[in-house]
Amino acid sequence: MVSHLDTSADFSWPSIIQGGMGAGVSDWRLARAVASVGQMGVVSGTALDSILIRRLQDGDLDGSMRRGLKAFPYPEMAERILEEWFVPGGKGPDNPYRLKPLPVVDMNRDDEELLIVACFVEVYLAKEGHSGLVGINLLEKIQLPTLPSLFGAMLAEVDVVIMGGGIPLAIPGVLDAMAELRPVALKLNVLGANRSHDHKIEFHPGTHISASQEPLKRPCFFPVVSSETLAKTFVRKASGHVDGLIVEHFTAGGHNAPPRRDGAYSERDVCPIDKIAALSLPFWVAGSSASPERLREVKALGANGVQVGSAFACCEESGITLEIKKEIAEQYFSGELEVITDFRASPTDYPFKRVDVKANSSADACRACDLGYLRHIFEKEDGTLGYRCPAAPRKSYIAKGGQAEDCEGRRCLCNGLVATIGMGQVRRDREVQPLVTMGDDLSFLDSVEREASGLPTAKSVVDYLLS
Template sequence: MSEARPPLLIQGGMGVGVSGWRLARAVARTGQLGVVSGTALDVVLARRLQRGDPGGHLRRALAHFPAPEVAERVLSRYFVPGGAGDGLPYRPVPRLGLRSHRVRDELTVVANFAEVFLAKEGHEGPIGINYLEKIQMATPAAVYGAMLAGADYVLMGAGIPSEIPRLLDALAAHRPARISVAVAEADAEERHTVGIDPVALLGRTPRPLERPRLLAIVSSHVLAAYLARSPQTRPDGFVLESPVAGGHSAPPRGRMRLDAVGE
């Protein structure tokens, strides 16, 4: 962990292409927590490469990926020198799914690595990455890519991130890891999971990683108490979202109360 104490200010994870590496790096340079959005970074990376990677930033980041052959496969698949012509469709990325898919996992890991690497480049400030718990099928590969780049914090809301502490522990040691996936209309006794085997994906065992701190984004004391009840589910801290936060706050609890303007 690069900082000696928790930050006083946490920049919000405001969505795809908004909380990007430039904004997060600017915040982190002040000593506060800069946050990149981890949502759909596979699509973001693929499209930026097909636009020719203006400024060469993504290629600079991928040159530092710990498994060069993996980064090269991503570049050879998506990078278009000079950018694709106007009106041409983007090459699609593999869909999320429960079954292992090497091309998809490599792209997801590399994309999250690149975003965090660029956010951390050139300073010692803290960088976090924000994920949505409800986008479960991308989480193991995405988190691993961010950890390879040295993410200091993982922030997660839009759900109950009870399995993420265990995921971070396993990935810091490059151990295979899986998390549960909610499947509509599945039988109660069925458990569906998605995971990643870091060593199999990279083709090597890198040195152990520093485990990032987990900040769970919660909107009620009930959820905070539930997560804090056990070391297996307990995050390293909470981000509290009041009703004015909007976003992915939980449904209201208790009797409905309206103010003078009906809100």
């Protein structure tokens, strides 16, 4: 099946993709700001169900969530969510957020609906008022929400699905089937599973839509790759059409592909751009690429452009709290900023770029995750499935069959990342500590135009990159 964008005629891809940044860093506002000036805006699809219900519990003060909900094609579904989660005027800063159930394999209908609607709302709002391109970013490592999330984004006519954090070979085929409203399934990664056991998650679009629902547009699919071998694997083995590639260098913000050797990166981990160009697919280069010189350089090597994360994360429009963004800029200008490639922090076991900030640093470092997106799924002796996270309290992790050494140095990314966008859970009257990620290279701050706040806008980052 071909993707819905007619890339054959006068179409040309933008030079800049604003990278998807979870959780809630690249929200609809940032993606819309980027897409409005003719580049590609990408919303993060990570934890959007929790983010939607937290925005509603904060009172949805500017009405944007309710505007998005109103546009959802099946009003009863949106109304159920509004009724359940909206708190007029907001819950008050000292009250904890009410939680949805943690993600599980046999998700109930309400939880599927919440994911569908949340992803619809985010993409719908990002696409509002312009004709630019909008993508959604999902992570292969977070499997349980993937299918309903894709469906919600497709109901909002998302243009591109970008997926990193693993090797999502099955997704192109899923997009083909979903566009035709056919049932879909994904093989689950289950630790310790008996080979003869076939664990999968299933999703039936028909459960949520009316018989008159028209087929959906099939978005383009861009996997994030870090090597030529992986890029070739996608071209040869993906379950359907791959429309482009994001080639990400290990200096990029967020999670990085693990180094090939010895727990340290070397030249061997640098993906040769000319070899990617030989695959004849559109591609964008990510990681330390936020400069006009780098954009020209990669284009000369055959790339369509760059995918930029950190520079957009520092913009006024990103989801990170103003306090944290200002502190990062201040740390950078005073020479104090240290970006650590932390090989232990993430429960995914992927290296994770971390910046320590003072904002709220005395608050509770969360060990008891109440969001659960990064839990590992494991097979118990009786063949049923269990869930455990190495960033959770050690005792409970070990009681579920995990090894004590797995817990060393872990951080609760789920709660920490959501605290970074100002929606941290309140524990013992205080918000949990934020956990901030940035790429290695923030030198764009020296050159990009900044506002009175000390921060750039998405348009100023785009203008700078195209200058």
